[in-house]
Amino acid sequence: MHEIDQTQTVTLAGAGLVGSLLAMFLARRGFQVEVLERRADMRREGGSAGRSINLAISTRGLHALRQVGLEQEALQHAIPMRGRMIHSVSGELSLQPYGKDDSQHINSISRAWLNKCLMTHAEETGRVGIRFKQRIQEVDVDTGALTVLDEPSGVTHEARTSVLFGTDGSGSAVRQSMMRLPGYTSTQAPLSHGYKELTIPAGPGGAFQMEKNALHIWPRGSYMLIALPNEDGSFTCTLFLPFEGPVSFASLDSPGKVLAFFEEQFPDSVPLLPELTHDFFHNPTGTMVTVKGMPWYVGGRALVLGDAAHAIVPFFGQGMNCGFEDCVVLDGCLERHRTWEEAFAEFFHLRKTNADAIADMAVENFTEMSSSTASARFLLEKQVEKALLNAFPGQFLSRYSLVSFSRVPYRMAYEAGTRAGGIVSELSEGLSRAEDVNLERAAQLIQERLVPFMKEHADGFRTEG
Template sequence: MTKQEKENIAIVGAGPVGALLAVMLARKGYKIDLFESRPDSRAKALYQGKSINLALSDRGWLALKAIGLDEEIRRQAIPMTCRMIHALDGGLTRQPYGKDNQAIWSVSRAGINEQLITLAEQQAGVEVHFEHKLTGLDFNSGTCSFALSHQDAAREAAGASVDYTRELVFGADGTFSKVRRLAQELAGQRISYSMDYMPQTYIELTIPANSDGSFMMEKNALHIWPRKNFMLIALPNPDGSFTCTLFMDLQGEISFESLDEEHKVAVFFRQYFPDAVPLLTDPVATFMAKAPSPLCLVHIDPWVVNNKVALIGDAAHAMVPFYGQGMNCGFEDCRILSELVDKHEHDWPEILPAYQSARKENCDAIIELAKRNFVEMSDLAGDARFLLRKKIEAKFSEMYPELWIPLYSMVTFSPELPYAHALAIGEVQKEIMDEVMNSPDIEQNWQAESTYQLLYQLAQEKLTPNILAKALSNKEINTISDTREVKA
């Protein structure tokens, strides 16, 4: 292959991450084959049993902006500027996500996927192959073997399977990635892998729109019913409905397995979600009819095999949804990879190791943060002392915005700051706030000048010289081409 020639690339998995990657690489002159095991979702509904809403935040928006799709998607998305906490007695507490109406956005999983696939099809050099199920992969030659659906097989002279050989292969095929499983089976490769199932599983419920199409609850909020070991959340849809997700242990005293009769389920909903019951569509019947879906954490190392095959998105780093960063992180993978292609002038033996180096530590960090955030959402979000802690942090951040950005804002609204550094800064912030919250009579003195003097002193001693300086000096780990000043 001459330097002027560009590799032909196969992308396995045409979900949002795979489709976005196809667009980005096609625009750099690569010929892309995008393979999907399922039928075209634009012709057949595919998303039953999976959450139909995703939370899109600044990291995701930055990647969409890079391909010019951000404004089109924003027109169909709903900004959620706060958490709306539903107490057991029906009381409501509003918790803003950030400052100046900063928001995360509720988007349709199917909608954003279909928009990206349509855009991919419009790119020169992209061919999308639906109903192609990966059955084999040669990690030396890049030959991918696919089983075809009956309909596609009838159109293929070769029969019910077909092989494609490409110079590069990306596995963008999700949490239960076939590309990853085949990599694990390679002889002679040192591949470390874990998939951990969380005790929590989930089902989807629905709050419909009012008869006039209006919302039954506050539209611009992510609604949470925190009940310590389980919770219900609700995200708004453009048609006025809410998609609700019940997260609960699969097994245990209060669990999906223990609630095995209709009367038990009815008592459960009346006891723990009394204000939601009148709004939900047939919650008891829906609960009984649905099998709970699992939540998984995926770690694998390396992500790149033979500088020929690489993992991206959930295939490399599946996480639980409690920080709303799964798709955002996958989109950031694509953006960073695209920037590395330019930086290393299409030299893939340089690009792929740099991609893994840039992303692995950061994705491990957001997996950990997402796991921890279940406790905050399901338990602490309704705790008075925790809310006071957040109130103190918010006030201090307003006083010293260049010294203190809350962890949630670093993760969600600071795409120029790597996840790993947000985690490191957050750990030091936690130590500082633990000390502040142990101050005598903090509940009565939280607005006192002495409280914020202590906070400032501790931040200067523990944060600025160490973690923060390191984070800022190493910001190129996550942002290859961005030269803007980072303030944290």
């Protein structure tokens, strides 16, 4: 087992969000970091950041940025979203707050801006070198040998590294090399839905054409449209739709059908989407997958993290937040251990159950966003939940608030949220107004079901993941 030598050079596969942030953490510990990135340098060649245009950053992600001094810079480019703005078929709007008050909000941030910011700050450490258009074709995790294609020249060369970090996304070449080793298990569960990005441009003078401080949702059961605000006054819309079936990407095969579908299902969006049919047929249809595999490391030689280890679907807005939290946890492991293998083993132990928990919650949240948000019962329960959050601070905790506004480990958030959801459901029976909730009964249920769980897992609630 080789000891961690902080003067050695380590190699990172992928300069996306997690890779660029991890490079900063490693540089801060004294390592020289070589990053191999498949794409061109988006700071010089433009183009998309690779995936969705904007993301929701919340407490876990902001905490990670705070560790490297970038939280405030990021927040200057973020737009607070205080709740879900639900658009009914008839065009009625209703805001469902995310938290107990406006202080609890998530933030819309540009993926491209954040990625560029992280790459630049990583390079400014003087310890990080990023090489672009480098496609890793083969990885021998036993010897640390990499076969790398330099795409501009078409020349393939061999590289060697003592330690390799795979932050190369859901299609990770590093993970695929691990999958060939005996004892590795992996599941990849693609969603039967895909997504398509559309744009609501800014109004005159850069004005927002809808409520700025909300995540907009048009919930329609097996499909939905969402929209997140951008700094320039535009909104990035994402249509989630089955690939196949009577209402699907396959069935919407002409501009006329697309327009008719939007006029029927999302009528208030049509005047705001001047390039609707153009964007629909010119923008790619994205796929979504849940990746679960184990182990995430090979001895002290290689480790995958972020989407490369645990890709999740985007419906809880936690993919980036979870990946950034990986960097914080790994940094702590490197602080505590003298060998790479010990650090990697502890990291895997700490993160695997939490990554599985948020992966499952993200799939479940698709149902909530696309179907439940449109129901009167769901709205009532959300109002009851808010009443309990305010009436019993620190004792009643919802799953959403634990995931988005705390750093409690995801597994505990999942389990505490299940208990909290049961309490809300029981208290909502027979109610027509949230104001009539029986707070005496609520106190009793919280003491019986939630408080003992929190006491049992007090360290997790205190140390915050």
